[in-house]
Amino acid sequence: MDAEARQGARQGRRAIDLYLNIILLVFVAATGIAAVWLRNLLASAMVLGIYSLLMASLWVVLDAVDVAFTEAAVGAGVTTVLMLLAIALTGRREKRARSRPWAPLAVSLATAGLLVYATLGMPAFGSADAPAQLHVAPYYLRHGEAETGVPNVVTSVLASYRGFDTLGEVTVIFTAGIGVLVLLGSASRRRRNSATPAKGDSA
Amino acid sequence: MDILTHFNYWAAIALASIGLYAVVARHNLIKKLIGLSLFQTAVFLLFITIGKVTGGTAPILDSAYSLYSNPLPHVLILTAIVVSVSTLAVGLALAILIKREYGTVEEDEIQAEDSAAGPGPA
Numbered sequence: 001m002d003a004e005a006r007q008g009a010r011q012g013r014r015a016i017d018l019y020l021n022i023i024l025l026v027f028v029a030a031t032g033i034a035a036v037w038l039r040n041l042l043a044s045a046m047v048l049g050i051y052s053l054l055m056a057s058l059w060v061v062l063d064a065v066d067v068a069f070t071e072a073a074v075g076a077g078v079t080t081v082l083m084l085l086a087i088a089l090t091g092r093r094e095k096r097a098r099s100r101p102w103a104p105l106a107v108s109l110a111t112a113g114l115l116v117y118a119t120l121g122m123p124a125f126g127s128a129d130a131p132a133q134l135h136v137a138p139y140y141l142r143h144g145e146a147e148t149g150v151p152n153v154v155t156s157v158l159a160s161y162r163g164f165d166t167l168g169e170v171t172v173i174f175t176a177g178i179g180v181l182v183l184l185g186s187a188s189r190r191r192r193n194s195a196t197p198a199k200g201d202s203a
Numbered sequence: 204m205d206i207l208t209h210f211n212y213w214a215a216i217a218l219a220s221i222g223l224y225a226v227v228a229r230h231n232l233i234k235k236l237i238g239l240s241l242f243q244t245a246v247f248l249l250f251i252t253i254g255k256v257t258g259g260t261a262p263i264l265d266s267a268y269s270l271y272s273n274p275l276p277h278v279l280i281l282t283a284i285v286v287s288v289s290t291l292a293v294g295l296a297l298a299i300l301i302k303r304e305y306g307t308v309e310e311d312e313i314q315a316e317d318s319a320a321g322p323g324p325a
Contacts, residue, residue, distance in 0.1 A: 014258055018207065025214040032218050032241050036225040041233050048237055055244055063272035064251045065261045070284050078288055079240065086233060086295035090302040094231040095309050104228035112220040116213060124208035126257030128270070133256060137273040144274075145264050153262040153274040154281070162278060169282045176289030183296040 017061060024058045042092045045083040052076035066154045211252040218245035230310040232298040236291060243287045250276040250283075 031051040038044045052075035059068035123130035140153050140161065148156035158166055218241055225238025254276035262274035298308050305313050 010258065017257075022207075022210055025211065029214060029217050029221070032221050035237055035241065036221055036229070036234070041231070044234070044237060048240070051241075051244075055248075058248075059251060062251045062255045063259055063261045064254070064277045064280070065263075067247075067251060067277050067280050067284070070281050074284055074288050075244075079291060082288070082292055082295055083233075083237075086299055089299045090233060090308045094229070094234055095312075097228070097230050097311075101224075101228035104224055107227060108220040108224040111223060112216050115216045115219070119209055119212040119216070122209065122212055125211050125252060126255050126259075128256045128259075130253070132253045132276070133273055137254075137275050140274055141262065141264070141271055151264045153264060153271070154277045157274055157278045158281060165278070165282055169285055172286050173289045176293050179293045180296040183293070183300050 020061050021058065024054055024061060028054045028058060039094045039096070040092060041087045041094055042084070044094075045080060045087060048083065049076050049080040052079065066152070211255075212249065215245045215248040215252065218242070218248065232301065232308040232310065233295070235310075236294045236298065239294070240287065240291055243283070247280045247283060250280050 028051060031047050031054060035044050035047040035051060038047065052071055056068045056072040056076065059065070059071055123132075127133075140157055144153045144156040144161075145151055148160045150156040150159075222238045222240075222242030222245060225241065226235050229235055229238065254273035256270060256272045259270045259272040260268045262271040262277070264271075301313065302308050305316055307313060307316075
């Protein structure tokens with residue numbers, strides 16, 4: 001009977017997980033639509049921050065706690081700051097488009113339809129015998145702690161088994177940082193150069 | 204029952220099409236970048252959904268648990284989130300640069316200004 005009760009509790013937990021997942025996804029979709037819908041870009045950036053935080057909660061429900069940390073710090077934090085900085089420099093009102101957006105709507109709905117058709121061949125959500133669960137993941141879970149000494153398998157894969165991935169990631173961040181510096185640095189230099197002859201003309 | 208087993212995939216597709224719509228339909232460059240980040244999170248959702256195992260727990264090894272979710276999608280998406288923020292930063296820097304050069308970030312106004320300036324070097 002004790003085992004039966006435990007089994008029942010486990011099933012209840014799974015049902016709660018599934019409902020939480022669905023409720024969070026509905027909220028995420030609603031905030032996503034709102035972020036695109038709003039004409040005030042400042043409000044749009046704020047809604048995008050809420051969207052990221054909801055996504056972070058969803059990652060916890062889906063057992064991806066490390067992703068949740070990153071999403072909350074980088075997605076909800078850094079992205080919002082970058083967005084606000086850019087909006088402060090480019091203006092917060094989005095102008096109303098003159099043309100009706102039927103063609104883009106048709107394109108995105110057609111894409112969605114094709115993708116939904118493709119998901120019919122996907123394994124059911126959470127199935128333990130899906131192909132993705134049978135390849136290298138069991139090896140990482142079984143030998144990760146013995147081979148790297150880290151109980152968090154995500155960390156051991158990130159820093160050890162797929163260390164070159166992380167090296168590539170750092171390269172991308174470095175390149176992006178240099179890109180931003182070059183773009184914004186050259187712009188202020190050009191403005192200074194174009195300001196000097198103008199002063200000469202007026203003198 | 205089929206709805207519940209594929210709901211996450213369809214939510215990811217819905218987010219992707221919202222993002223695609225924003226990128227194609229909206230003329231404001233900042234709004235396009237917001238759409239792009241929605242599209243990216245849709246891909247993240249798809250990957251994390253594939254890694255979830257029902258009844259599993261977060262892949263941090265402990266003797267109290269025996270069933271874990273797949274850690275590999277988590278690793279890939281951790282990398283992808285950071286990369287997406289750096290590409291977003293470059294996109295926003297480009298938008299700021301365009302604002303300085305053209306005085307606007309609305310795509311149709313930029314095109315009007317380009318065609319008014321005429322072909323050839325300015």
